[in-house]
Amino acid sequence: MDDTTILGDTIRILKERLGERMDEVTVERAVVGIFFTGVKLNTGHGGICATPIKAIPEAVCCPSSATAMPHSGRLRERKISAYVTDALGDRPMRKALGIAVVSALSALANDVCPQSGYTVTRGVDAIELLKMPESGNVVVVGALVxxxxxxxxxxxxxRVLEMDPRTLKPDELPxxxxxxxxxxxxxxxxTLVITGTTLINGTLEHLLDLARPEATVVVLGPTVSILPDALFAxxxxxxxxxVVTDPDRLLDVLAEGGSGYHFFGKGADRIVTQRSPASS
Structure with a gap:
């Protein structure tokens, strides 16, 4: 049965655009950091995803932790199709690594077969392009500081929907x-602003289904550094x-426990992708 999720649709689009080229791609380097997971492909393209460390409550000792990432030490030997399969799975750490690969493949696709229908602005945060409404209701999914x-x-x-209220400041709790x-x-x-980590826990599709058609919907975070087509649809x-600008530098930072504050403007830049008016 076809996977009709956002990731499933994105992977189908990648296969259509990259064709046989996708079978030639391999993962040259992978890092699972405390905050983010990243990869570098043999094409030189990099990808990134949040590390869902809170989704592994059983990761307290070697035997149980090993099940979270059973291929550690052999990641460069895996076929790209195995990572793609993991991106569609439900094992959080393996899924995050798979999404990072989908992110890197998206960067490759944008280079070799760029598509029209949307505009990309580099070096800005989405909040800079999102006009705060003077009236109306805003819902934020995730503690997006x-x-x-x-x-x-x-x-x-x-209102802010958050799985862990401890991440909120006292003046945000009301x-x-x-x-x-x-x-x-x-x-x-x-206006609905959603953290990209909902792509990992599988709740993004339901959130988008709940949104009113006339609502302005924004999805953001390193985890959604993928082709935007399925999101726009x-x-x-x-x-x-x-967008990863220097994969090795980014992965070095991630390996040292770095977060976005450490790699933005260095190994990666923020980008904002918007639907072109003609395609809306």
Whole structure:
């Protein structure tokens, strides 16, 4: 049965655009860092994804931790198809590595067969292009610090859906909504801002289904540094991700426990992808 998820659709598009070239691609280097996971392909392209460390509560000793990443030490021997399969699976760490490979393949596809239908702005954060509404309701999925700060400064009414309320500051807790209220909170939004990590835990499709057709939907974070077609097809207007500019430098930073603050403008740049008006 065909996979009809965002990742499934993205992988189908990659296969269509890259053709046989995709079978020749290999992973030259992979790093699973504390905060982010990254890869470098033999084509020189890099990809990135958040590391879902909280999704592995059993990772407390060697025997149980080994099941999370059974191919460690042999990652360069794996076929690209194996990573793609992992991206569609439900094992968090393996899925994250698979998404990083999909991210790198997306960068390759953008180089060898660029497509029209959307515009890309480099070196900016999505919040810089997202106009904060003077009125209306805003829902943020995930503790996205820059966006929560901007909403508080604008005194804009909002709700924040977050799995772990401990990630919120005291003055943000009044706006907190537990994930159990997702089906009621998301349709309330005129502007919906979603963390890309929902691509890893498999909740992104449901969130997009809940959004009202007229709502402005933004998905952002390194994890959605993939071809935007499948996201746009589901009503997303703005995708904020990253483009890897120096894979080795990025992976060195990730191996040392680095976060976005350490690699932005060095091994990777922020990019914002928007649907072109004619394709909306």
């Amino acid at each position: 820059p966006y929560l700060r901007a909403l508080k400064q604008a005194r804009q009414p909002f 706006f907190y909504a537990p994930v159990e209220e997702t089906d009621q909170v998301v349709p309330w939004a005129d 589901r009503g997303v207007e703005i995708v904020g991700g990253d």
